Amino acid sequence: MTWQAHWVSQTSGFADATRILEVGAGGFETSVYLARRFPEKEFVGLDFTLSPLALKTLGNGPSNLTVVKHDARNMRIFAEGYFDFIFSVAVMEHIAELADHLEETARILRKDGLYCFWQAPFWSCSKGHHFRHDAPDCPIPPYSHLHLTQSEMREQLIERGIAPDEAGDIAEFIYARGDLSRLGRSQTRAIIEDSPFEIAQWEDQDDDRYNPEGVSRVMARNLYGLPENDLRFKGAKVRLVCTKS
């Protein structure tokens, strides 16, 4: 079992759900596991790319899992109120159009349906730039994406010995890649509070690379107007209840 499947299946509301959607299913291991483990439930796994791993995993997939190649920012393919439980893991940080996504998710959930997600890293944490953020040889200094502009980042990478073209590509990835959210934790929460959902649970996850010196550098040139407290957290586990009438 994947840890994602363990988390989802233990989440309050999953046991009673009958129609379940995974958004951004990636390799589909979680959807496949859950569909096999809970044959009485109907599962849909959605992603806008089907990776070789996904195709391999799905090769002999269970019959109660439907795979959909589609963009989560527009889920018009599903009928209003169809699902009673939607979840995603490590996907919300890729969705810049958060308000639209939440509207769309609420549309396809029944009233009082649940949207549960685990989001990390927020743009506002030490490694929120997303460029090889978990690699030990990541060339981006912690927090630097929060106090350098794109051209300054490129210059800094060149000073660190990276070839100009590559430095330009990395800076472009960090600041301009389309499928990356540059919302901080508080901005994310404020948009959710203004959406057709009520926050039933919000569990912050500490940034284990938190560094007061790095935070001081950000606060001295706070390009994104981030509250200092946002920099303590790398992600959150969230459970939302759909409040539409």
Ligand SMILES: C[S@@+](CC[C@H](N)C(=O)[O-])C[C@H]1O[C@@H](n2cnc3c(N)ncnc32)[C@H](O)[C@@H]1O
């Ligand atoms: C970091 S991976 C996480 C995969 C999987 N949920 C897991 O836990 O391993 C993010 C996934 O979200 C998908 N994704 C990102 N933005 C998306 C969008 N707008 N619509 C559909 N899928 C999206 C990516 O293709 C990728 O498979």
